[in-house]
Amino acid sequence: MIETVIRKRIEILTDSALVKRVTDAIDRAEITGWTVTPVSSGKGREGKWREERVMGTDKVFVLTIAPQDKAMALAEDIAPLLTTHGFLLTMWDVEVIRGERF
Amino acid sequence: MIETVIRKRIEILTDSALVKRVTDAIDRAEITGWTVTPVSSGKGREGKWREERVMGTDKVFVLTIAPQDKAMALAEDIAPLLTTHGFLLTMWDVEVIRGERF
Amino acid sequence: MIETVIRKRIEILTDSALVKRVTDAIDRAEITGWTVTPVSSGKGREGKWREERVMGTDKVFVLTIAPQDKAMALAEDIAPLLTTHGFLLTMWDVEVIRGERF
Amino acid sequence: MDASALQTFTSPVILFFVLGILAAFARSDLAIPEAIAKGMSLYLMAAIGMKGGVAVSESGIDANVLTALGLGIAASFVMPFFAYALLKGFGKLDRLNAGAVAAHYGSVSVVTFVTAVEILEIQGKPPGGYMVAVMAAMETPAILTGLMLARGLGSKGGGQSTGEMLHEVFFNSSVVLLLGAFAIGIVSGAQGFAEVSPFFQAGFKGVLCIFLLDMGLIAARRIMDARAVTWRLAAIAIAVPLVNGVIGTSAAVALGLDVGSAAALGVLCASASYIAVPAAMRLALPEADPGIYLTMSLSITFPFNILINIGLISALATALTGAGAGPP
Amino acid sequence: MDASALQTFTSPVILFFVLGILAAFARSDLAIPEAIAKGMSLYLMAAIGMKGGVAVSESGIDANVLTALGLGIAASFVMPFFAYALLKGFGKLDRLNAGAVAAHYGSVSVVTFVTAVEILEIQGKPPGGYMVAVMAAMETPAILTGLMLARGLGSKGGGQSTGEMLHEVFFNSSVVLLLGAFAIGIVSGAQGFAEVSPFFQAGFKGVLCIFLLDMGLIAARRIMDARAVTWRLAAIAIAVPLVNGVIGTSAAVALGLDVGSAAALGVLCASASYIAVPAAMRLALPEADPGIYLTMSLSITFPFNILINIGLISALATALTGAGAGPP
Amino acid sequence: MDASALQTFTSPVILFFVLGILAAFARSDLAIPEAIAKGMSLYLMAAIGMKGGVAVSESGIDANVLTALGLGIAASFVMPFFAYALLKGFGKLDRLNAGAVAAHYGSVSVVTFVTAVEILEIQGKPPGGYMVAVMAAMETPAILTGLMLARGLGSKGGGQSTGEMLHEVFFNSSVVLLLGAFAIGIVSGAQGFAEVSPFFQAGFKGVLCIFLLDMGLIAARRIMDARAVTWRLAAIAIAVPLVNGVIGTSAAVALGLDVGSAAALGVLCASASYIAVPAAMRLALPEADPGIYLTMSLSITFPFNILINIGLISALATALTGAGAGPP
Numbered sequence A, B, C: 001m002i003e004t005v006i007r008k009r010i011e012i013l014t015d016s017a018l019v020k021r022v023t024d025a026i027d028r029a030e031i032t033g034w035t036v037t038p039v040s041s042g043k044g045r046e047g048k049w050r051e052e053r054v055m056g057t058d059k060v061f062v063l064t065i066a067p068q069d070k071a072m073a074l075a076e077d078i079a080p081l082l083t084t085h086g087f088l089l090t091m092w093d094v095e096v097i098r099g100e101r102f
Numbered sequence D, E, F: 001m002d003a004s005a006l007q008t009f010t011s012p013v014i015l016f017f018v019l020g021i022l023a024a025f026a027r028s029d030l031a032i033p034e035a036i037a038k039g040m041s042l043y044l045m046a047a048i049g050m051k052g053g054v055a056v057s058e059s060g061i062d063a064n065v066l067t068a069l070g071l072g073i074a075a076s077f078v079m080p081f082f083a084y085a086l087l088k089g090f091g092k093l094d095r096l097n098a099g100a101v102a103a104h105y106g107s108v109s110v111v112t113f114v115t116a117v118e119i120l121e122i123q124g125k126p127p128g129g130y131m132v133a134v135m136a137a138m139e140t141p142a143i144l145t146g147l148m149l150a151r152g153l154g155s156k157g158g159g160q161s162t163g164e165m166l167h168e169v170f171f172n173s174s175v176v177l178l179l180g181a182f183a184i185g186i187v188s189g190a191q192g193f194a195e196v197s198p199f200f201q202a203g204f205k206g207v208l209c210i211f212l213l214d215m216g217l218i219a220a221r222r223i224m225d226a227r228a229v230t231w232r233l234a235a236i237a238i239a240v241p242l243v244n245g246v247i248g249t250s251a252a253v254a255l256g257l258d259v260g261s262a263a264a265l266g267v268l269c270a271s272a273s274y275i276a277v278p279a280a281m282r283l284a285l286p287e288a289d290p291g292i293y294l295t296m297s298l299s300i301t302f303p304f305n306i307l308i309n310i311g312l313i314s315a316l317a318t319a320l321t322g323a324g325a326g327p328p
């Protein structure tokens, strides 16, 4: 049977203009990589938003797979941004194949 | 160390024309927000679909982070839609930072 | 109360040109369906990539919900592709409603 | 059929559609990004709406306009009954799916209409500008008939409330854009249109080429994946547009429409919706199977109309009005 | 106002904007794909930039150009102070939000400018090509003033470093594309432009129609969802463009600009950014509420300028220069 | 080089490419949405294909066409050997990556060709319409040679089956669209093309401007992120197009092609694929490093060809044919 290991999957909802700050933090945490996926619209405390690509205030998800310790270091590092910029961070355990890559 | 709390993450695959029914249900469950992400194509019991934006029969994911009780209330509320419209609902536990927001 | 069952959610990051190989594997594992979602950019061992739709080297996520045994069969089946093509596979347990569909 | 029918098949518009079909059957990975396809469909509706409005601002509104409008609306209401009977009897569909499919055949396809206008213009029989308004008016009634047939009178089914439903139907994006652009055409007139005609007029046929390339790809791919459509249903998807086309054209000629407008009305009757109605059905009749109604309307009726039926209807209108004799 | 004001309302450009607003209020699902909207906005900037550059390559650079540039930059620096005072006093905003909103009113809206140029050209008062460079130059100074007002001198707030911030502001995509295309227009001149004018010139108004349709939809939907904007703020979103427009136009006339350029400068002063500045504010003042600044600039000031204020400013410029008497 | 070379640098097409490169180096956030870029690339292929087909429908097929086709196909098969030797020897790549890169240099870049045609037309040396078919025919052979070099004869590697591979290669979207549009051009001829020429012809150069803006951005950003490309590989990415261009042009002139067609064939030989071949390599040689082949072909060879090599090849063709003497 194929072998899997447990890693943290972290997903961060962020303004697309601020992706670089998040990925810089991921690089600082020495995580091997990240993936950005698009987001269409949403609602939060600040109301609804959608179709804001023209205004440059649209959002994306940045997701990264990392071992527990690096994941926590990353969360620690970007916690201030969560508060000032209203980012959303969720993380949970996933099984990955070829865990030596992460 | 940064503090995290456990919340449910619910993801609902729905026709993009029906997003409003799902988000209305989320609002009814008094969950603080939701995020919509795009979907490209898929296959289910009714066969494959793709590139259906012109036909208006394309799909999206609606995701929302909520405490256990509200999550269950939401699931209860939209269960009929799952059956009639063939929606897909998955949910799992995630750690979030700044849990007081959800 | 509404009834949920536990299933595996598998997400595979793959080149969009190779989606068919992944979905063929899903069909072979006799899983009921799959959903493809878009990806914008990323960074891995091979460096950054983005906006590569013109070059046809862009990526997508293929996600599928399956019972544990079929999920493992699928993982087993596409493990070689993970190595040769640098795919990313994560999987975790989720609750689903109307579990008889999966 | 005369030389003009052949001319159709050397038009790039039709040839790009054929290219799309062939590419899909050859399993090529050719694909137009969805956002581009959606943008082109909005463009085509805005352009056809404006052009119609400008034409009406020139010609004014006369009895013909009202005749065509009345005929179109009546046809949209009534045609689903005929289709429904065929679908339940010969086609062996249940009530729900028969009603859903019938709605598609009562309603109209914007792109079929647009392609017909191009072909009729090449053949020297341009339809009246008001036909755009007729088209917009024909989108909706069939949806109501189809729902009634599917659900039975009175019952509401698992879908949404009727008020919500009607709102969806009357304010769906294609109706709003077509009628909105039509109104803009009327208000701004030929002079106002001149400013924007390099965009809306000059680019029109080229965009239609690429859009039909995409529709060819989508239609052919869908039929390759199709499982739900039997040969009986396929036969209906050819028979209904044939019959509806003949009836629509004949009625239009009988009521005095000119050759181009009569042919256009015939094409509208013959065409089956694959944009507005599928979306409405997902909302109102979610239990109906898109695998049936989309495949029939998009993958069988649509290509049949584009490649064959428009030519037949045009020839019929010419024969019935005796217009073929004069110079085009 | 004279006949030309009415003419504005029969222009498709304006009518599509109105259609967008009405469709949104009717809760239609009409929507332009985001990628298309973004593409159109890039197209409009490239085209207006090039056209400006070509015009300057013909006319050369004279004292007027420097006057207009100086006036525009000064206005962009200074206008936020006036808006800030009003927003804090009458508008009851806190310092942070008042500064963020003020930055929007000091900066400019490309689409408002583009629409004004179209209207002024219809009215026979085309502004000088160099006004594009003035517009690009006016985007940024107001951001600096707004930040200073919001944060107080010296403090840095929770945002990014000032260096990073300045880089963002000077190399943001609209400044780069406008000035880049402007430079290309100057280098390639009328001859080079001729090659590409079917794309950049002929298509321009049509693209502007569809883009304004989208802006109408977005502006109206935003105001329907809005909660953060009080009547006081709504009043400010009308008053500031009125006052800024009058001041800008008068100053431009006083300094000797021709009627079209003076009106264009007035419109730039009156317009509020809803592209470059909101993006900069999310970076630099993340705690400020986009629900306030976007709704004010996009949903109130922008439609007010398009539908009413451009006409007023044009009339004012004509009156002040006495240009209305001669043939257009 | 003469005045016409300078003229190239005042063409908006080239200037927008330079703007893209500069904007990326200045770390501006300017970006074209992917869907738009993809749509433009499809548009360019459809348009160039049709134009070529129409030209052939006018000129007919003669011996030159077959000469050019044969020469192109032979070049595409043979050129990878030379590149492979250089890449393994001087470039120090392993067999796998050397084969993958070599395939790129044997194949062609559509956009390089399109840009060359624009430049050659400005210089009064338009290539024959059939060169589009030559281009399409040159896409594929190099892929087969490259795979053979990378894998050795017979072995199959970790990739897909050869049948699947060949299908991919012959029905990939650019081959299908180019050849399909070429066939449409032949069938519909100049008359059919006239209907759609405002879209496919008039808009062409403008779309090319924006597309090259995007390619400039992408090429420059990729090289800023690049790590896998050594100075040896960078030198090869300049040397190969230089040598291939000279050989291709000389052979074409020797075989009697006219000056424009010979230059176009030289450019095809010099150009390196960054669309069809990278996609094929991901499928067939997934272990090869895209960081090497994409960076070399897209970020070094492509700009070198656009900015310098097209001009050199054009001058060479003129010198060899003695065509420079006559009026353009």
Ligand SMILES: Nc1ncnc2c1ncn2[C@@H]1O[C@H](COP(=O)(O)O)[C@@H](O)[C@H]1O
Pocket (backbone or CB within 6 Å): A031, A032, A033, A034, A035, A036, A063, A064, A065, A066, A102, C013, C041, C042, C043, C044, C045, C046, C047, C048, C049, C085, C086, C087, C088
């Ligand atoms: N740790 C990670 N977390 C999330 N995505 C990753 C990670 N590592 C790699 N990726 C994604 O997988 C792609 C291929 O990775 P690689 O094969 O390492 O170049 C990258 O471009 C990223 O999109």
Ligand SMILES: Nc1ncnc2c1ncn2[C@@H]1O[C@H](COP(=O)(O)O)[C@@H](O)[C@H]1O
Pocket (backbone or CB within 6 Å): A013, A041, A042, A043, A044, A045, A046, A047, A048, A049, A085, A086, A087, A088, B031, B032, B033, B034, B035, B036, B063, B064, B065, B066, B102
């Ligand atoms: N409970 C939630 N579940 C999912 N997404 C959320 C939730 N709350 C907020 N969001 C997303 O986060 C964005 C910013 O939220 P806020 O800062 O509360 O305005 C919203 O626009 C949503 O896209």
Ligand SMILES: Nc1ncnc2c1ncn2[C@@H]1O[C@H](COP(=O)(O)O)[C@@H](O)[C@H]1O
Pocket (backbone or CB within 6 Å): B013, B041, B042, B043, B044, B045, B046, B047, B048, B049, B085, B086, B087, B088, C031, C032, C033, C034, C035, C036, C063, C064, C065, C066, C102
């Ligand atoms: N097992 C599955 N895993 C992931 N997505 C699925 C699965 N089954 C169905 N779907 C998605 O749900 C949509 C509707 O499914 P169905 O109602 O079965 O046709 C499909 O088109 C897929 O996008």
Ligand code: NA
Pocket (backbone or CB within 6 Å): D104, D105, D106, D107, D108, D244, D268, D269, D270, D271, D272, D273
């Ligand atoms: Na019909």
Ligand code: NA
Pocket (backbone or CB within 6 Å): E104, E105, E106, E107, E108, E109, E244, E268, E269, E270, E271, E272, E273
């Ligand atoms: Na202003």
Ligand code: NA
Pocket (backbone or CB within 6 Å): F104, F105, F106, F107, F108, F244, F268, F269, F270, F271, F272, F273
């Ligand atoms: Na080559």
